Amino acid sequence: MKYLKPIILALAVVAVGGGLWLWWQHESIYPSTDDAYLKANVLSIAPQVGGKVETVSVSQNQHVTKGDLLFRIDTTDLEASLKAAQAAYDTAVQQTNASITDLSSLSGRVDSARAALTDAQDAYDRTDKLFKLGDVAQAALDQATTTRDQAKAALDTAEAGLASARQRAGQAGKDNPAVRAAKAQLALAQINLSRAKVTAPVSGWVANLDLRPGALVAPNGPLFSLVEDGDWWIDANFKETDLARLRPGQPVTVNIDMYPGLTLEGTVQSLGAGSGAVFSLLPPQNASGNWVKVTQRFPVRIALDTRPDDSTMQLRVGASTRVTVDTSGLDAAK
Template sequence: MRLGRKPVLAGLAVLALAGVLVWWWTHQRVYPGTDDAYVGAHVLTVVPEVGGRIAELAVDENDHVAAGDLMFRIEDRALKAAVDQARARADAALQSAGAAAEAELDVARAASREAEADYLRQEGLFRRNDVSQSALDRALAARDQALAEETAAAQQLARAQASLGDEGDRNAGVREALAALQMAEIDLDHATVTAPESGWIANIDLRPGSVVTAGQALFSLVGDAEWWIEANFKETDLTRIRPGQPAAIGIDLCPALDLEGRVASIGPGAGAVFSLLPAQNATGNWVKVTRRIPVRIALDPVPEAARFCLKAGASATATVDTTAAPGP
């Protein structure tokens, strides 16, 4: 009788094991998970838009900054001088647009009036026989020359107005000078660099007195306003995963911390597709390997006390509940 119990117990053990395996397979299918996941955040590269010497440095490695906080300031004396120079040129352009040609016309008109008066005076003296015919002829020639110079000055003014355009700030030369002034003021504003968003300073090797150039990458700013999980799921797990489904998140840095999130998006291709040297499988010894597709999971608001556990690139785990209806 005792010998008859062994096969029964063995059968029960096999059934129990089979039940566990079925439960595990079903659970993995309904709640797909992966430990190939990492914490993601916006990492900004801080680049100056103007070059110069660092006059003030307000941040250091691992410092936290709020949006709008001063990070560093570039020596701006030359930039201020450029603004003053551009402003002076703009003022001069506003004052002198067509003024030179108008001044020449005024001089020509005055000379013409004077020549006309001299001719009339010489003509009166000639009638009284007080001057010779040659003197009257010279006065007439001077008057005609003055009239010709007045006409030429008027034509020169017309050409100047046609080439310069409208008066005041509608004049092409004036607009060019005002644009140069605006660019100089923008460069001066760029000498003061503030944080575009709140976050943490990283990878900084900058000191007061260092000379930087426009477009030079100086350090990074890891934003703390938005966090997500970049989870790489097996392609066979994606049959039920949809955007909006809830997900449970674990952070290796803080094992006791349980976070929640929702599937934000599913990548358009496997990670190998976007690598610098994509794998070439057109060989005779090809072995099929299950690919992994990146899935971005947006984290729900994280308690302030738990924010220490969020580090860009930190390892994480993600499990998606595919039984829940996708959210909005």
């Protein structure tokens, strides 16, 4: 009887030790963490043009489908800009056509100047022969020379004007540089007018909405968020001592705190290249003499393979989860 208590105590110690060993083995094969949060793509909705908000077609937490109208900006200024761009384009086309017409006129002047030079040259040749025969005076030869030189100068001037007009006109019609520039401005004005209607780039839920009709918005200024309902994943922070057995592709069991009893399935997608502390705003500096070693945690990306069957169990960004990774495949592969 006197040995009963020591035996019971020894059995208790063995049982506790065995339980701790089994727990340690289980935790080694099935590492888990509560430091895990549900994530999704969150898009910032911003207009590409500024102006006064005319209508807001969505409300807070509303689910929208890709292409649904979110809000509309007043188009008065944009329509005026479009009309101005259209007028500038029409003017550029008219100026180009006028330049082409000038080319025809200047080409005719060149032909006339060339013909006049030919006549003046013939008159000079005849006068020169008569002067050599002594039939005309020096003054007649000088006059013929002056007329020829003037005709040659007129031809040079006409040809220079024609070359300048060709350079100004460039290529014909819509290929003219001025026309291309005006056409580009017109296209931009048309695009800006279409951007007055802001639509959902993806399907998801509207969040952080406080936009109201009449508000003035600036281009590229974020107004509210859209939580995409496509891909969902979990960012789980595991202790560095757990990483030795973690591999991409391993199955994961996911429990979400807001839905007790719900279990989802996932897959390890990737392991972080650095600890969370390294990428924090103020990384720790351990250069002091009172340094204390702290187990670091590394982010592990887990892809969510299943969704809740119950439509009322909506997934929500930032929800706390508990994930457990099944690493038994490593032992089976040995």
